[in-house]
Amino acid sequence: MSMFRSDDERDRRPSVGRPPWKGARAPRSCVIDELRTELADLLAQLLAEQVREVDRRFLHGLMDVLDSPTLGLPHFPDTPLLLDEVLREVEPRQADILRIVERDPELVRAIWARASGPRFGSAPNDLGQAVTRVGLDEVWRIGVQGALRSLRFEVPDFQVEVTDIRRRAPVGATVTAWLARQSRGEPYLAGLLRDVGALLIHNGTHALSRSDRVRPELVQEVTGATHAIWSALAVGVWGLAPGVAVAVGHHHVPQACPSELRQLAELVHAGDIAAYVAVGAAGATWQAASAALDDLVAPSRDAASILKMAGVALQTLGG
DSSP, rough: OTTSTTTTOOOOOOOOTTTSSSSSSOOSOOOHHHHHHHHHHHHHHHHTTSHHHHHHEEEEEEHHHHHHHTTOOOOSSSSSHHHHHHHTSOOOOOHHHHHHTTTHHHHHHHHHHHHHHHHGOOOOHHHHHHHHHHHHHHHHHHHHHHHHHHOOOOOGGGGHHHHHHHHHHHHHHHHHHHHHHHHHHHHHHHHHHHHHHHHHHHHTTTTTTSSSSOOHHHHHHHHHHHHHHHHHHHHHHOOOOOHHHHHHHSSSSSSGOOEEEEHHHHHHHHHHHHHHTTOOOOOOOOOOOOHHHHTOSSOOOOHHHHHHHHHHHHTTTTT
16 A cells, blocks of 8 residues: 555545546645645655656655745736725726736736637727726636736646646636625635646656656646645645635545535535536546535535536636
8 A cells, every 4th residue: 555545545546437526635734834744744655655766856846846935836916906905996996997907918918818709709999998898807807817827837748737727727716606606706716726736746747857757647646636735835825815725725525624614615626526527527427526516515506507607617718
């Protein structure tokens, strides 16, 4: 038996036909220092099992990331935080909104692309019209998505996996926010960032030589078992709300989440399941997803409606 798992834990290695939302663990704590310690212990256990030098270098690289105060992450975009302040006003002024948006050229490009989509028939005349077309809540969501757009990784051996993670993120976030009946805020944030830890893990392969490749099975094992813990750590490092970190850390096992945040963790879990089905992930069958969604307490919608919403979200987002 792998040192990576205790005797009473399920096998966390990839399993053919197993739904992709199964097999991850939740953190023991969502305090930043304790998250780092837990991940360091888990990586050390795995390291002791490795024979190939390249596999050991991959794990050592992840340990080096853990030692970095920022995890090598860029700053979380401040645009959505500034927009939040304006949108809390009774009558937000468009001039204030445009002034904030214009500070972020990449956000402007993303809004312009969304406002020029097929359903509008033509490009907007100016940024003000683009914002009006897209809507203020969607502008906020696009701004938050900048956190993932800023993570530019070159991982040729795992580019398909990274692309899939990026594709699922806003779909799961949209479903989570829809279930929470909040167009923006913590539910969307937690849904969007639930798998950012998987991006960090895959980025750990970047420094390795193209001729000396880490075993894909090892990357899958580390990702499958620990990505939620990495995600909780990233949310904490970014200084976002503690509740977001807890929900993200428990989004695969919401039953282990503290009671006051269990509802949010369940909604993120539901969004995650639905996003896997929407993008056609291996093992993510409609039947398995429906059964998993029916076991959850928090979502007030039936499984079919949740899965349908994920499909609509993917189509709307251009997936």
